[in-house]
Amino acid sequence: MTHGSVAAARLSLRGTDVPIGIYISSTDPTTTEIAAAAGLDFVMIDGEHGPLDRHLVLGHVRAAKAAGIVPIARMLEGSDTQIQALLDVGCAGVVVPKVETAADATRIVRASRYAPTGRRGMCPACHDGGYSVNGFRDRMTQRDRETLVIPIIETRKALDNIAEIAAVDGIDVIHFGPGDLSADMGLDLAIDLPVLRDAWVTVRDVCHAAGKALLVPDNMGFEGGDLYIWPMELMLLRSTLEAMMRDRAAGAQ
Template sequence: MISAGCGPVGSFVMATDAAVTATLASAGYDFVVIDREHGPNDIRSTIGHIRAAEANRTIPLVRVLENNPGQIQATLDAGAHGIVVPKVGSAAEAAAALKASRYERGGRGMCPAVEAARWSAGDTWAEHRRSSNENVIVVPLIETRAGIDSLRDIAAVDGIDFVFFGLADLAQDLGIDMYGDVGRLVDIWNEAVEVVHEQGARIGAPLGYGFEGGDFGTVESDLTLLKSAAVAGLARHRDATSRTPANGA
């Protein structure tokens, strides 16, 4: 999609019910980020989300709690098409996350009897290994001062094709207000876009904050979208009922 000039749009998924992912997919979202850093999803509910995404032809990514090889392996074994890694602050950290996602010496552990491998027999393992190593996406979250300072090196790591601009934690790390100082964040973003594109990688960000020139983005999260719709619907119909005379009077 990106190569065709169309920026993919996704949303974070906090709820544990896989129907939420199916709903977002049916609404046309190109990908979901199942949140295991801030959301309550465990490995069982994550598998449900992944299956719902695949059944409805959207891409399931998972944000892990931390840059931990065990967590990355378990998430990919569950079938995630890619991982979003919080607070990546150096090229070494990005490379470590990438290594944990690859079937290679010292990397991701081999096990055919998992969801991602479709419980493969020996004759299908080689294809799974090849496909996984070629297609699993690793997305460093750039959300600290260290990440911004090291962004050029992070984006230059061979195999890191995407990074994501995490404005909330970045604002906190910089000691500024995410909303009141959004202009400063936009300035940082504009420099980040140039740096990442110079390295041949792609960069995404939350949409609706003035971050222009990116390659992909996210629209809020499932539950914030639900609340926004609920508030709007309540206001609209509350207003309508307040104008309706009681008992026909």
């Protein structure tokens, strides 16, 4: 990997050159165990559109760590308190929607870092803190160094400000979000992919020039990413079952 290689490697405990993950929206952490058993590198636990509160995210985090896969979480909104909550339950990183400016990016980095360099409150009495004050100071230093803060580029304003966002220290991975970006640009995701691919090339080239890694959906033809992610596991379950039913119906004819 040539761009953001250290950060990207944190999403691959298996040492994969191009890590691949999947969105997780089920309330049952079994799906995270299955993702690990299938050989994926990371899960993005979806607290934005999935019905997952902090307690349910913790279950997925525990399953991920037990199975040797990296847990990160997409949050509903990027408040300081929500960032702290997801990091305290043990997420290795946070994926923050609607980041549109360098000021937005700077704030979420500070929210993920302990004082005095950041604003994250310290508490050893949580999953991430190991429930002990012993060695917690070293743990704080390690987490400040390793936690991934991943903004989603999914609005026209963010696209206009991508160079400034990519330049923010502490942002090592950037997630290109074509779904909301298409809506914000007044496009139809199903038929306007060429326009979105042009936007993707802009984001990719600017971020790579800044030494940042790019996380991108795996199923839309966006080439040159450093990390890829598959659609939500429950959508894949439905599409698999539908394909099986079509095959069954065809065989019955």
